Amino acid sequence: MSDEARLRLAFCGLHPDRADRLKRAFGSPAGAVGALASGRVAAPEAVRAAAALPFAACRERLARLGVTPLFRGGAGYPAHLADLPGAPDVLFSKGALPAQPGVAIVGTRRCTRYGTGLARVYGQACAAVGWPVISGLARGADAEAHRGVVDAGGAGVAVLGCGPDIVYPAEHRPLLESLLAGGGGMVTEYPPGARPEPWRFPPRNRIIAGLAGAVVVVEAGETGGALITAAAALEQGRHVFAVPGDVGRATSRGCNLLIRDGATPVLDPADLVASLSLLLGPGRAPAPSGPAPPVEGPGRALLAALPPGGAALEEAATAAGLGVAEAMAALARLEVAGLVRRDGGLVLPGR
Numbered sequence: 001m002s003d004e005a006r007l008r009l010a011f012c013g014l015h016p017d018r019a020d021r022l023k024r025a026f027g028s029p030a031g032a033v034g035a036l037a038s039g040r041v042a043a044p045e046a047v048r049a050a051a052a053l054p055f056a057a058c059r060e061r062l063a064r065l066g067v068t069p070l071f072r073g074g075a076g077y078p079a080h081l082a083d084l085p086g087a088p089d090v091l092f093s094k095g096a097l098p099a100q101p102g103v104a105i106v107g108t109r110r111c112t113r114y115g116t117g118l119a120r121v122y123g124q125a126c127a128a129v130g131w132p133v134i135s136g137l138a139r140g141a142d143a144e145a146h147r148g149v150v151d152a153g154g155a156g157v158a159v160l161g162c163g164p165d166i167v168y169p170a171e172h173r174p175l176l177e178s179l180l181a182g183g184g185g186m187v188t189e190y191p192p193g194a195r196p197e198p199w200r201f202p203p204r205n206r207i208i209a210g211l212a213g214a215v216v217v218v219e220a221g222e223t224g225g226a227l228i229t230a231a232a233a234l235e236q237g238r239h240v241f242a243v244p245g246d247v248g249r250a251t252s253r254g255c256n257l258l259i260r261d262g263a264t265p266v267l268d269p270a271d272l273v274a275s276l277s278l279l280l281g282p283g284r285a286p287a288p289s290g291p292a293p294p295v296e297g298p299g300r301a302l303l304a305a306l307p308p309g310g311a312a313l314e315e316a317a318t319a320a321g322l323g324v325a326e327a328m329a330a331l332a333r334l335e336v337a338g339l340v341r342r343d344g345g346l347v348l349p350g351r
Contacts, residue, residue, distance in 0.1 A: 105141070
């Protein structure tokens, strides 16, 4: 199969299902590109122009952007993704993609404070163990999982629903740059210039699941990208974990339904790491890179309220002036930092 035709078809920025139909209809990527460029297939003018781009022009544009094309079955393309049905024929990447499956941490863009806190600390815990963390750079749970990776000095991968030269949302550019600077990577199946249109995101989620050995859904409604990622993971034979939540909260309904249907409930970072170790094996913890991050407001309040002999979480939360959900998120951060431990129903200072 010609890499030239494969890259030119990828530059058309089609929905992957349509690209597959055209390849079947015209026998090959070269046939599909020829049909688009000649107008034998109805397509927007921008798609026809992209199909007519010479191979050299495609390569030059990628080189200017510092983007590497990865061809399915070729060097650099993650084997654990390439082996899956429906994997993208071409990926556009920056930085490093993991050679082994990582952990996908996903959730709703409309996360509660409880959900964002847990996404961050789960990202931190997985990165601290040494597993790559994959997410979608979206607002809410995705961004917090990436921030947890940065906190821990680990490797993270952002999977985009747009071209490699576009950061969406734009305010997450510093976060993406931090991931790349920390030895992580960015990947998308869409070519330079592809805008973040809504139809591009559902297919993106199969890549998030495909790069992972397990998917962790932190907080999700009954519909949305996180559940699409979980569904893709199940189709791919990946293990799905979900954080149980308040049965009356809309943003917990998706996770609760996943657990009802067989997903493994995950209760805290230690529980998650223990379960993932059985699936993924031991990770390679990154070397420490400076002092541990400072304890933030809720964590500081919880730590100050904890007596030397420990206390039940609800008692400590009340003494600290925190809600139970907020205290749970703070507790998870403190556990990862080694500042508290749990013994039965008690939260105790230190290890």
